[in-house]
Each structure stands twice: as structure tokens, then as C-alpha cells.
Amino acid sequence: MGRRRQAVTIRHVASEAGVSLQTVSRVINNESNVRPEMRARVQGAIDKLGYVPSIAAQRMSGSRSYLILALNDRDRTIADWRARQGADWIDQMLLGGMLTCAEHGYRMIFELVDTHSDHVERELAGIVAALQPDGVVLTPPHSDNAQIVAFLAGKHIPFARIGSLGEGGGIALTMDDEAAAGMATRYLADLGHRRIALIGGNREYHVSDWRIDGWRSAMAEAGLPTDGLLAEGDFSYASGEAAAQALLGRAERPTAIIASNDQMALATLETARAMGIAIPADLSLISFDNTPIVRFSQPALTAVDQPIAATVARAVERLIAAGNGEDEGGHEVIPATLVPRDSVAPPR
Amino acid sequence: MGRRRQAVTIRHVASEAGVSLQTVSRVINNESNVRPEMRARVQGAIDKLGYVPSIAAQRMSGSRSYLILALNDRDRTIADWRARQGADWIDQMLLGGMLTCAEHGYRMIFELVDTHSDHVERELAGIVAALQPDGVVLTPPHSDNAQIVAFLAGKHIPFARIGSLGEGGGIALTMDDEAAAGMATRYLADLGHRRIALIGGNREYHVSDWRIDGWRSAMAEAGLPTDGLLAEGDFSYASGEAAAQALLGRAERPTAIIASNDQMALATLETARAMGIAIPADLSLISFDNTPIVRFSQPALTAVDQPIAATVARAVERLIAAGNGEDEGGHEVIPATLVPRDSVAPPR
DNA sequence: GTGAAAGCGCTAACAT
DNA sequence: ATGTTAGCGCTTTCAC
Numbered sequence: 001m002g003r004r005r006q007a008v009t010i011r012h013v014a015s016e017a018g019v020s021l022q023t024v025s026r027v028i029n030n031e032s033n034v035r036p037e038m039r040a041r042v043q044g045a046i047d048k049l050g051y052v053p054s055i056a057a058q059r060m061s062g063s064r065s066y067l068i069l070a071l072n073d074r075d076r077t078i079a080d081w082r083a084r085q086g087a088d089w090i091d092q093m094l095l096g097g098m099l100t101c102a103e104h105g106y107r108m109i110f111e112l113v114d115t116h117s118d119h120v121e122r123e124l125a126g127i128v129a130a131l132q133p134d135g136v137v138l139t140p141p142h143s144d145n146a147q148i149v150a151f152l153a154g155k156h157i158p159f160a161r162i163g164s165l166g167e168g169g170g171i172a173l174t175m176d177d178e179a180a181a182g183m184a185t186r187y188l189a190d191l192g193h194r195r196i197a198l199i200g201g202n203r204e205y206h207v208s209d210w211r212i213d214g215w216r217s218a219m220a221e222a223g224l225p226t227d228g229l230l231a232e233g234d235f236s237y238a239s240g241e242a243a244a245q246a247l248l249g250r251a252e253r254p255t256a257i258i259a260s261n262d263q264m265a266l267a268t269l270e271t272a273r274a275m276g277i278a279i280p281a282d283l284s285l286i287s288f289d290n291t292p293i294v295r296f297s298q299p300a301l302t303a304v305d306q307p308i309a310a311t312v313a314r315a316v317e318r319l320i321a322a323g324n325g326e327d328e329g330g331h332e333v334i335p336a337t338l339v340p341r342d343s344v345a346p347p348r
Numbered sequence: 349m350g351r352r353r354q355a356v357t358i359r360h361v362a363s364e365a366g367v368s369l370q371t372v373s374r375v376i377n378n379e380s381n382v383r384p385e386m387r388a389r390v391q392g393a394i395d396k397l398g399y400v401p402s403i404a405a406q407r408m409s410g411s412r413s414y415l416i417l418a419l420n421d422r423d424r425t426i427a428d429w430r431a432r433q434g435a436d437w438i439d440q441m442l443l444g445g446m447l448t449c450a451e452h453g454y455r456m457i458f459e460l461v462d463t464h465s466d467h468v469e470r471e472l473a474g475i476v477a478a479l480q481p482d483g484v485v486l487t488p489p490h491s492d493n494a495q496i497v498a499f500l501a502g503k504h505i506p507f508a509r510i511g512s513l514g515e516g517g518g519i520a521l522t523m524d525d526e527a528a529a530g531m532a533t534r535y536l537a538d539l540g541h542r543r544i545a546l547i548g549g550n551r552e553y554h555v556s557d558w559r560i561d562g563w564r565s566a567m568a569e570a571g572l573p574t575d576g577l578l579a580e581g582d583f584s585y586a587s588g589e590a591a592a593q594a595l596l597g598r599a600e601r602p603t604a605i606i607a608s609n610d611q612m613a614l615a616t617l618e619t620a621r622a623m624g625i626a627i628p629a630d631l632s633l634i635s636f637d638n639t640p641i642v643r644f645s646q647p648a649l650t651a652v653d654q655p656i657a658a659t660v661a662r663a664v665e666r667l668i669a670a671g672n673g674e675d676e677g678g679h680e681v682i683p684a685t686l687v688p689r690d691s692v693a694p695p696r
Numbered sequence: 697g698t699g700a701a702a703g704c705g706c707t708a709a710c711a712t
Numbered sequence: 713a714t715g716t717t718a719g720c721g722c723t724t725t726c727a728c
Contacts, residue, residue, distance in 0.1 A: 005410065005720075005721095006477065006480075006720085006721065007477070007503075008477075009720090009721055009722085010721065010722060010723095011721080011722095019698080019699090020698065020699045020700075021699085021700090021721090021722080021723090022698070022699055022700080022723085022724095023697090023698065023699080024722095025722070025723060025724095026697095026698090028722095029723085032697095033697050033698075034697070034698085035697065035698095038697085038698085050470060050473055051477075052473065052474045052477035052478055053477075053478070053721080053722075054407075054408075054477060054478065054480065054720090054721060054722075055404070055478045055479065056403070056404040056405075056407035056408050056413070056480060056720090056721080056722090057404075057408060057704095057720075057721035057722040057723090058721080058722060058723075059402075059404035059704085059722090060402075060404050060405055060408050060703090060704045060705065060706090060720085060721070060722065060723085061703075061704055061721075061722040061723035061724065062353065062703090062704060062722090062723060062724065063722075063723055063724085065404070078443065078447070080439075081439050081440065081442070081443040081657075082443070084436065084439075084440075084638070084639075084640055085640050085643070086434045086436065086439070086639075086640035086641075087439045088432065088434065090439065090442075091428075091429050091434070091435045091438065091439070092429065092432070094429070094438070094458070095426065095429040095430070098458075098460065099426070107457075107459075107478075107479075109455075109457060110442070110446075110458060111455075112446065122398065125398055125400065126400045129354065129355070129356075129399075129400035129401075129402065130400055130401065130402065130403050130455075131403065131455075132354075132402065132404065155355075266644065290432070291432075291434075292432055292433050292434035292640070292641060293434075293640065293641060293644045295433070296614065296641050296644055296645060297644060298646055309429070353704075353705095354704085354705065357704090357705055357706085358705065358706060358707095359705080359706095367714080367715090368714065368715045368716075369705090369706080369707090369715085369716090370707080370708095370714070370715060370716080371713090371714060371715080372706095373706070373707055373708095374707095374713095374714090376706095377707085380713095381713055381714080382713070382714085383713065383714090386713080386714085401705080401706075402704095402705060402706075404704090404705080404706090405704075405705035405706040405707090405720095406705080406706060406707075407706090407720085408704085408705070408706065408707090408719090408720045408721065408722090409705075409706040409707040409708075409719080409720055410706090410707065410708065410719090410720060411706075411707055411708085
């Protein structure tokens, strides 16, 4: 393979422009104390030679690495990939993260980490030592992993926690699940629905509670009772079936159901079909997350969109700002939207 | 943000173990000429201190970067992400690539490159200079981009070309599209179908031709005519509709259709439904690619699986071998499989 | 405003 | 089998 050396280095640029290495470095890093004409001359040499700084060398001399690390749960991600059911979360994270990184001259590196292991810290320490990222994006369940948070905080590496309120430090970002659930509920109530049920998600995830809270508040505001309208699920298809059966088996069955994720919504759709309940004529259905599959069901599902790309984009921006000492940390909420499709209609 | 220095370096390990830097380096790199007891002592120090080499420093001193770069088409990837229709290709590539990299102590870095631009080479040169990867995985359409191939070959960076026959060098890997199309065709013929149509894909992609060839050969082998049974598509949903309408509007309409990708298969499904043609009773349908959505259609689609993960995994293995001078390049075929679901039945 | 010197953490080449 | 030296490409001091 040949020990590849940098083809064109800062030295070539310096001699081409007839200046010192230092001046070139200043231009690269957009520092002050360079006369515009000097800057132009150096930039000319850079362009002419097609020079690009080596991030390895930059890192070596104590500067930033221009690398943002994005961490996802290993088991869950691999399982999703293997099952080949789509991994929309990852895609959207990459979309928001990579593009925003690129805008700022950074690069996003995507890694998988095993939360459940007792040596998370060791694993993370290895990744950090090897890559030396300027910032880390944590996704659930890592966002609330005390070991990870403590490690990063101790190393003074800026980190963003997606889907967490962020007790313990760092930049916390949540998508507005409570408001989104409220929005979906109001949307149905405004159409005349009165028995609007919710299938909740796994309570180990904060979002499940937030969605329940949003639904409950909106129902209360609309003067609607919620008794017997909350069914427990755990985000799995099977739990969705069970919940839908319970809900739809009641004498006074709901005229609308909000499912806390797409899998459970799909399960509800199938359950209703099996029971001869037409959607949307007999039952309106709103789903959470808006992953790709809900557009291909029959009918296509009205869904609450999780703004994952926007949230990760914001995380990256704040991480980069934090690197410049320009971010104080703290919590930020990214608004969600409702995507109307064909699974909602006024009640009969 | 503090100028982060490596917490524990090779120097700490050396002094902890009471040996020279070089010996530690030898242990890290698993070189010979170290006595087992020395090796053990050094390894002990490494473990005790939790030392991890900095890849930046390793790269600086002319060693490998332990980075494998995976390149995808920017516009297409971003469009897929934005459309939120799923980007199974990326997911599967990451699955095969990242896991295989990890097995060998490498890391996969995922980047987007704009093929259509006239400065592909410049863009790629920038990425290569910044990251200095030990190998590059090219996906279509980059696999057949002459500029990219020439650049990488010129720099003596090992590269793998997915979906290309690889004239021009490098490691070429194809999924066996021709055989797969033949397999699907025979599967239908064996059930008794005689008018088996194919909706072809965009001819700018090799796979389109390969799939057509496989279908044609299998039809010939089975003694079946193909006249009027080939419809042109371009992989888009819209082109699938048009093709399906053309095919199903004929007097002697086909009893089975093979679509060259999932979007066109879904379009065919919808078109058939609109025309009152029942699947699989009146029409059998086989799709290519086996992306997540085909399991959620009604009925779920029988599909040819593209072994993307396996192919990329193999690419990474060969790239790493190439780095050790152990791969001669050349073409390799990864077999595809047929996943039976509910969209195929014997003809009436 | 610009330049020169020192050093980041590691490995290649050369001793021993 | 192990140690020593030099240097990778860059940024940080610190001079001027």
C-alpha cells in the first residue's frame, strides 16, 4: 500500500505564496492579523495547489479535530438493520447531522456503543481517544446514561443529549412530544371526535410519558373524559395489537385512536381491519414518528412527524458553538408537526 | 473548550512497563520481535492505564489511518432521506461495513460526494487529504465514475467498486443480478406462468441490463416468448405506473410481473388494484431489492433480496487485505436470494 | 502583522 | 530482541 504521505502540505503552500508556514496556518484558520492582500495571496496558492489540511496533523498540534461523534445504541441499531424494517431514526440523524457538520467544515462520525454493558465507559474512552471528537451527540438511551454523561463532562467534551431533559449537564434537546400529542388530540377533537384513545409507549422512554401528558391535557381542555381510553403499549407491534383489541372491544369504543409509534399504529390498523372496522370511516387513526412505512399502508396514516433531522442539526450547531465557548448548555425544544394523510375523518 | 491533549500516551505506557516507546509500538501493532513476556508486560500496562492509540498520531507517523471511507451519491442520498421513504441501501451498507471494520480494528467513515459535478476529483481529493483513509468503498454511480477511479488508482489507495465490473482497476463486487432475475423468472415459470413480464430499470445502471438479461435467458430456457413483455421503467414510482398500465392494458396481459425495484413494484400493485386485478389471484408480482416497505404492502411482496450488507462486508475485508498487499483486485459475485411472501400464486 | 522555534503522539529507519 | 533518532503536518507559543 505504500506509506502515503500528504501530497501537498502547508509547506508547499507557504513556499508557493512566499510566506511563512504560520501565515498559511492563520489563513486556513481564518485568524486575524493577516493583511487582506496576504490572505488573498495565500488563498490563491491554496486553490492553485488544491491544498487541504490534514485533520490528523491539525489534531496532533492541539487544534480541534473537526469531528463530531454521533453515538447510537449498538444492539438496537443492529437489530433494526438486520430485521430490515428500516432505520429511519439513523437516516434522519445522518441527514441533519452530516449536512450541518459540512456547513461548518466539520465531519460527522457515526459509532455504535453498547449501553447495557458494564464497560460503556471503557468503550467510549477508546472511541474518544482514537478519534478525539470536538463534540458528541447522544441519542436515547445513551442520552440518559449516567456513566456516559459523567465521562464526557469529566473530559470537558461538549455533548448534546437528544430526547433528554439533561439533568447532569450538556446540551439537552427534546422534540416537543407533549405539544405534538396535544396537537393530534385537538385535531381530532376539532373534527368532532369525543372518544379519543391513546396507546402509550414503553414507559422507560421519557417520550411515552410526555405523549400521554399532552393527550391528557388536550382532552381536559376540550372537556373530554379520558376514562378507559388509555391503553398500555411498549412500542412493539404485538403490544399494539393487544392495546387495539382492548380498546376496540369495548361497548363504547373510541372513534379515534392515537398510537405512540408507527408499529403500534400499523397493528391497530390491522386489528381494526380484522374486526371489520373501517378506517377512517369508523375509526380515525393518528400515528407517531412518521417513519417511511406509514405512507405505504392502506390507507396512508396521518402522523405526527418527529423532527429528528432538525433536532440533530441543532445539536451539531450548538456543539460547535460550545467548542467556541459560545453555548451555555441547557434545554431546548424542537417543535413537531402533524402530517395529514388518509386515516382521519370526522366521526359518523 | 480546552486544547485537549491525549490523557494517556504511549510514553506513559512505556514508562509504566519500563520499556522503550518502540516496544510499546510493536505490541500495539502486533509486530514480531517482542518476547512474549515483554508483550505481556506492555499489554498489562496498556490495560491498566486504559491506553488507546491516537489515530491522528498514528497517521502522522506514516502508518495506516485505520479508516475506511464509504462514498455515496450526495443528491440521491439526501433526496431519499428528505423524502423520508427510507434509505435501506445506506442502512445495509453501514451494517455490513461498520461491523466488518470493527472486527478488524478499523472504522468506517461515511461521506457523500456529488458525482455530477465537474469537480468530483477536487471534492474527493479534499476528503482523502483530510481523512487519509486506508481504503475506499465506491457505490453506484461512483463505482463507474472514471475520474474517481483514476484519482484513487493514481494515489494507490485501495478501492472497491460495488455494482461494477471494474474495468479500470480496483476490487469489483457485484450482486448476482442476472442470476437473481433468472431465479425469479424460473420460480414463476415453475408455478405455471407463461406470460412473465419484466419492468426494467434505468439503463444508466448496469443492474438494469443484468436483470433484463437474466429474465430473457430464463424465459428462453423455459421456452417462453418475451415479445411485448418488457416494459421500460427508470426505477421511479411514476415510471412503474406507466409500465404497469402498458403491460396490464394489453389484451393478452401477463399473469406475472417482475419489477426491477420496489418502487416500481409498489406502483404495479397500486395500478393493478385500480384496474380491479387481484394480486396474487389474477397477477403474480415479484419485486427487486427487498427494501423494508415491501413487507408492509397488501399483500406483502415476494422479492429478490439484494445482499448489500454482505457485499459491503466483503468489500471491506478485501480492502483491508489489499492494504497488506494481499488482494490482487478483480471481480467477485455475491449471490442473491429470493424471499417468498404473498404476492405470488399459480396462474388461474 | 509576520516569522521562527518547539512540540503534539506516534512509527520508520537505523542502531545495538 | 530492544532502544534511539528523526520526522510526519500542523498549531502553538514567543519573538520581531
